[in-house]
Amino acid sequence: NAGVTQTPKFRILKIGQSMTLQCAQDMNHNYMYWYRQDPGMGLKLIYYSVGAGITDKGEVPNGYNVSRSTTEDFPLRLELAAPSQTSVYFCASSPSTMGTESYGYTFGSGTRLTVV
């Protein structure tokens, strides 16, 4: 049981480049989330999804896009990378509203992204 798998673990991008951060979960969870963690700022919600085909913006969505074509996968796309997107990105999942209240999120191990 792998849980939530994020790839890559590390990446350096040049300004203006694009990339996709991958997130996959094998727990059949309906809800998936992308957070970024900046020093001293805690975790900020970028986008979330409550099921395949359904996504919504979080607190800091600008500069990112997501899609949810399957229950398992929730990729985060960075278009035209900027230094302000240097951060650690965490993907998380939970089974359902009741499941979230019972168990909390399951987090991936994070992707450390540097934009230079």
Place this chain on the structure above:
Amino acid sequence: ILNVEQSPQSLHVQEGDSTNFTCSFPSSNFYALHWYRWETAKSPEALFVMTLNGDEKKKGRISATLNTKEGYSYLYIKGSQPEDSATYLCARRVSGTYKYIFGTGTRLKVLA
């Protein structure tokens, strides 16, 4: 979007000491609060999920209480051990949504 505040930001205690820290949040339209333990170079792990005013939950030496009327939750660690060193995060669900807003965490260092 409501703010979740945690205090203190960081804390150093001696092994064997008991300690506690606070998560504060707007009390209106409360739905649920999570506590997470986040060790360096790992991902956050859920400790407690709390939904009812007066809730008290316990896992080993760690316990948490919830006061939804006044908008705070306390996390207690009894007899701190070096392995308790971590950042402790709380997160509150935004009423009417599926979004959780995290505090900035309390970084605990237990000195041997």
